[in-house]
Every structure is written in C-alpha cells, then in structure tokens.
Amino acid sequence: MNRTRNRRCAPALLWLALALGGCGDEPGPSNVEVPGAQKRPDTAVLEAGAVLLQSKPPVDALNAYLDGFHFYSGRMDAQMEAHHYCAILNEEVIQCVIFDGNTKQAKLMGVEYIVSESLFNTLPEAEKALWHSHAHEVKSGQLIAPDIPAVAEHALMKKLVGTYGKTFHTWHTDQHKELPVGVPQLMMGFTADGQANAAMVEERDWRFGVRSAEKRKEREDIAAPAVAAGADAWQTGRAMQLPDPTEMPHAPAPASGAPLRRPRAGASLPRPPSALRLCRCRASRGSRASCRLRAPCGCPRRDCPAPPRGSGRCSPATAAAVAGTPFQMRRS
Numbered sequence: 001m002n003r004t005r006n007r008r009c010a011p012a013l014l015w016l017a018l019a020l021g022g023c024g025d026e027p028g029p030s031n032v033e034v035p036g037a038q039k040r041p042d043t044a045v046l047e048a049g050a051v052l053l054q055s056k057p058p059v060d061a062l063n064a065y066l067d068g069f070h071f072y073s074g075r076m077d078a079q080m081e082a083h084h085y086c087a088i089l090n091e092e093v094i095q096c097v098i099f100d101g102n103t104k105q106a107k108l109m110g111v112e113y114i115v116s117e118s119l120f121n122t123l124p125e126a127e128k129a130l131w132h133s134h135a136h137e138v139k140s141g142q143l144i145a146p147d148i149p150a151v152a153e154h155a156l157m158k159k160l161v162g163t164y165g166k167t168f169h170t171w172h173t174d175q176h177k178e179l180p181v182g183v184p185q186l187m188m189g190f191t192a193d194g195q196a197n198a199a200m201v202e203e204r205d206w207r208f209g210v211r212s213a214e215k216r217k218e219r220e221d222i223a224a225p226a227v228a229a230g231a232d233a234w235q236t237g238r239a240m241q242l243p244d245p246t247e248m249p250h251a252p253a254p255a256s257g258a259p260l261r262r263p264r265a266g267a268s269l270p271r272p273p274s275a276l277r278l279c280r281c282r283a284s285r286g287s288r289a290s291c292r293l294r295a296p297c298g299c300p301r302r303d304c305p306a307p308p309r310g311s312g313r314c315s316p317a318t319a320a321a322v323a324g325t326p327f328q329m330r331r332s
Helices: 003-021 041-053 134-141 149-160 198-209 213-220 275-279 316-323
Strands: 064-072 075-088 093-099 110-117 163-167 186-187
Touching: 075 110, 075 198, 134 149, 186 213
Parallel strands: none
Antiparallel strands: 064 075, 064 186, 075 093, 093 110, 110 163, 163 186
16 A cells, blocks of 8 residues: 555655756856847846746746757767756656756757657657667766756656657857857767767766766666667768758768767867866755865865865866866777
8 A cells, every 4th residue: 555655656756856956056157148238127127027927837847957968960079068947748758948058047059859768669760860869868877857856866867768859959059159040950869988078077067066977876777778779860870960051050060971970089178168167166955065176176175165075186177177278088
C-alpha cells in the first residue's frame, strides 16, 4: 500500500521540486548587448501594469530549468551553452524555450521539443534526422537541473535519458550577433566523450558550483537505452542544416565533402566570456559551500564564503582562463 502511494506521489514531488528550485541564481550573463535606445519611464510603467493585470499561463508553465550544451549540426566546432526553460506537457512531450543566459537580460535564442522514444519511433524517417538523443548528455553529467534537490534531479534525468530533442536556434548570440539575423539553424547534442569543449564545460561547472564528473558517477545507475535508429544522423554523414539565402555566416562550415570531426587535439580553446565569473563563489542553499577557487588562480580569498574544498588548485583550463591565456587540449 505504501509503495503504491509513494509511486503515485513521486511525480508530484518531482514537479514540486522543479517549481521551487531551478531559479538560476548563479549568473549566466548573455553573450551580447542589443543595440537601441534605453527603456523610457513610460515603458517601465507599462511593464509594471502588465505584470499586475495580465495572466501568462504559457509562461507560468515553464517550471523546469535545464542547462546543457548544443552544437550546430554539421559544425561541431561551433558549440555553446544553452539555458532551457521547459514546460512538461505530458509524460512524453516537453517543450522548452532556450536562452543564452539566466538573467533578465538573457536573449531568447531558440526552442527545443523533447519526445519519448515511442513517439520518436512514429516519425517519418526523413524527420528523424532532425532529432538528437539525450543519453550521453545525461550519462556524462553535462546536462544539469540547477538548484533542485539531488534526488529530484536524478529522477528527472531518468526521464530524459531515453528521450529525443529537436532544436532550432533563431538568435545566434554565441556568434556575437547583436540581432536575430539569418535563418534558424538546427542544433545537435553530444554523443561521446571528447566532443564537448572541455573549457566550456568547466567554466559552466565552476559557475554553478557543480562537477560534471561527479554527476556522471551519481548517474551510473541510470540505464541508457540504445539510441533509436534515425537519430543523431550527423554521425552517419547526414548532417541536416537549413541553407541561408541571406548568406549570413553562422559558423565556420566544414569543406564540402569533408568528414565531421571533433575539435582537433591540441587546438586552442577560446577564453570563457568572463574570467571573473570563474572567481564568483557561492554557498549552496542550506548545504556545503561550493567555492573551489583560491588566490593561486587569481580568485581573491575574500570572495569565498567558506574554506574551499580540496587543495584549491585550479585545473589547467581554469588557470589559463583566469590568466587570460588560451588553454591547449590534451591529446586523447
């Protein structure tokens, strides 16, 4: 009897945790500043009135926050962090709006639709090529649900590990475009170790006070089903992408007929948007402090709310970012 009641309560508790957590209090600033005149006082009054008088059910339904990474289909070197704010429509369909940050100035850069494997298998074969799997994103620890309890995040990842996503970015702020120009571009997700820019993942981890490697271990008990046929089509040479008649460059494209490959070992990785963010330490809600940087990396000790965990030594990528020098990938 108790087991049955617990199973019935589990989904409700999960969504409650998502609603109460996931506020994104770790600043992830937008990549660009938009051109245009500053807001006038009368605009601020209109905004305040809208907040008080208008209901926004579709917006209110965006009660889950996921942070992960995408790359342009056919151009794995062009990678970016993506902040997903999602509404769970039912047990098999989720819809997300994607921003380039988690502050009020974040830019809406795309959408992602997520479906179960059973629904994915009903799609036409040509359509399946537009979708990517989530198994590696979950198992690698790269996909996170910030600020919710660990047990709730674990339950959410079990739901997502066998799902498939279709993602288009409409505003390419990762390419520092100040306005949403050009044609929407199809995005994909990583499927194996060594594909994601190590410095990009590490910078995100420092900012949120998490470690992807630790989450990987915590998720070892999550069974990852075999990827359904037709998904991740770029791996078999069928990288789908929308041609842009405006000839707007979105990212360096591979030469015609060139095989897709991960970033070259030994290639310089870009410096994170703000090295100072690597020194912004925070204390986790009601638990241990998650500050890990110390003075040897350039992080002032006064920025840390509690003694750092471990030796305080920085990884090569973090130390290079704080120093302002490029980090060289180790050869695999």
